[in-house]
Amino acid sequence: MATPQEILNDLKNIPYPGYSRDIVSFGIVRDIEVGSDAVKVHLAPGGANDEAVEEIRKQVDARIRALTGFDKVEIAIEAAPPPKHREPPRRTDIEGIKNIIAVASGKGGVGKSTVAVNLALALKASGKKVGLLDADVYGPSIPLMLGDNSDSGGSNEGDRIKPMLSHGIPAISLGLFINRGQPVIWRGPMITKLLTQFFREVEWGELDYLVLDLPPGTGDAQLTIAQQVPLAGGVIVTTPQDVALLDVQRGITMFQQVGAPVLGVVENMSYHLCPECGHRSEIFGHGGGAKMAGESEIPFLGEIPLARQIRETSDSGQPIVVSAPDSDHAKAFMALAQRVQTEVEKHGRMDLPLVH
Ligand SMILES: Nc1ncnc2c1ncn2[C@@H]1O[C@H](COP(=O)(O)OP(=O)(O)OP(=O)(O)O)[C@@H](O)[C@H]1O
Ligand SMILES: [Mg+2]
The missing domain is CATH 3.40.50.300 (P-loop containing nucleotide triphosphate hydrolases)
Incomplete structure (x- = not known):
């Protein structure tokens, strides 16, 4: 059975869409849980656009299935953190x-x-x-x-x-x-x-x-x-x-x-x-x-x-x-x-x- 580390190493073969660097080095793979017949991966693609996220999701899914032979691959995508507060533009309050x-x-x-x-x-x-x-x-x-x-x-x-x-x-x-x-x-x-x-x-x-x-x-x-x-x-x-x-x-x-x-x-x-x-x-x-x-x-x-x-x-x-x-x-x-x-x-x- 594959260990989380083996899976992580394998995911290094997936380039971030549009880059030569891989998704692991970009820090997108946050956690990997391996069960007896299923794998759950947590991805945090930050501000990547929907298309890039979908591409990453598909490739992660395919690689883990191929490596483990499991049918159950769950991929949790963490949303980018919402801005803490968005205010309307403020003027500078420093005179001049x-x-x-x-x-x-x-x-x-x-x-x-x-x-x-x-x-x-x-x-x-x-x-x-x-x-x-x-x-x-x-x-x-x-x-x-x-x-x-x-x-x-x-x-x-x-x-x-x-x-x-x-x-x-x-x-x-x-x-x-x-x-x-x-x-x-x-x-x-x-x-x-x-x-x-x-x-x-x-x-x-x-x-x-x-x-x-x-x-x-x-x-x-x-x-x-x-x-x-x-x-x-x-x-x-x-x-x-x-x-x-x-x-x-x-x-x-x-x-x-x-x-x-x-x-x-x-x-x-x-x-x-x-x-x-x-x-x-x-x-x-x-x-x-x-x-x-x-x-x-x-x-x-x-x-x-x-x-x-x-x-x-x-x-x-x-x-x-x-x-x-x-x-x-x-x-x-x-x-x-x-x-x-x-x-x-x-x-x-x-x-x-x-x-x-
Ligand atoms: N476009 C450039 N071409 C050549 N040298 C550059 C260029 N930009 C910066 N440098 C040189 O790189 C070095 C680092 O630049 P600088 O001090 O501006 O970086 P910094 O990001 O402010 O660094 P620090 O993190 O230390 O504040 C300096 O020696 C600077 O002259
Ligand atoms: Mg500086």
């Missing part, structure tokens, strides 16, 4: 700030900060007033990426905090404060207090967009941060080598839980453009982000190439959008900014009056 956009990722190192910084600068280049808030209190990297202008900010003026001003955008980051030599262990309530100060006590001025760089991951820590203020929407960053539907799904769930629309998915390090000849090579096989966005029924916001220039310009505090605005790389970020604005407008935030 029209739209707050959070940039999130399921995993670290996918280029979330790079995307947040260049997205902010691209929005600025398209004529908007933009600020950047480094909500990654665990690994703040915005001061480095914007150029270390920490002398221009982080100071208190009366009871307001002055943001650093870099490439024409105000930015705030814990990095501005810890660089000044005060090691602090950050605990949950302190982080909440710090972020409240970042949102409400910083002199942001009038902003069309405030871009948040969230810490990597979509767990409780990120949720707590995303809950601090009403968001106009969330942008999820992924990479083709690590296209994990479930990670994106978790990002979607996180934004739903705070009542924020998901503006869409960006695929970073998507393809490589040869700096010499302009040849485009798809090192990791790109396009997973678009496919995944389609399956999760959320917009695909675009692809950002993998390029040494993007890394070097970020590392030296001169992000590509400002240091080489005519490059193809910068244009990819400009296109991203355009789509983000379109999505925000679709969700009806732009025309709302500010709350004073």
Whole structure:
């Protein structure tokens, strides 16, 4: 008789519809119960569409019948968790700030900060007033990426905090404060207090967009941060080598839980453009982000190439959008900014009056 582990191993032969990866590695198979003449499998296909769920169900059924010889194969499909609460779009309640956009990722190192910084600068280049808030209190990297202008900010003026001003955008980051030599262990309530100060006590001025760089991951820590203020929407960053539907799904769930629309998915390090000849090579096989966005029924916001220039310009505090605005790389970020604005407008935030 087959054991649950043997059945699980066998189910690894079933690819997730449209992907080369299998349903087990996507985490869809939750439980397998083997009886004397029957097998029950619990599947949690997340936000997969009905067609994909049916395809998975059929294949699981066929494989288990073939492996065990049992006629009774029961497949329980767990519905995607309903959003905890869906509220009508709320205005930002921070005076002077029209739209707050959070940039999130399921995993670290996918280029979330790079995307947040260049997205902010691209929005600025398209004529908007933009600020950047480094909500990654665990690994703040915005001061480095914007150029270390920490002398221009982080100071208190009366009871307001002055943001650093870099490439024409105000930015705030814990990095501005810890660089000044005060090691602090950050605990949950302190982080909440710090972020409240970042949102409400910083002199942001009038902003069309405030871009948040969230810490990597979509767990409780990120949720707590995303809950601090009403968001106009969330942008999820992924990479083709690590296209994990479930990670994106978790990002979607996180934004739903705070009542924020998901503006869409960006695929970073998507393809490589040869700096010499302009040849485009798809090192990791790109396009997973678009496919995944389609399956999760959320917009695909675009692809950002993998390029040494993007890394070097970020590392030296001169992000590509400002240091080489005519490059193809910068244009990819400009296109991203355009789509983000379109999505925000679709969700009806732009025309709302500010709350004073
Ligand atoms: N499109 C790209 N092309 C080349 N290098 C990139 C690209 N995007 C990001 N990088 C590089 O990858 C590294 C990680 O990027 P980044 O710090 O933006 O990721 P992150 O998701 O914010 O990471 P963390 O989880 O640590 O916050 C950096 O060295 C960055 O310069
Ligand atoms: Mg980062």
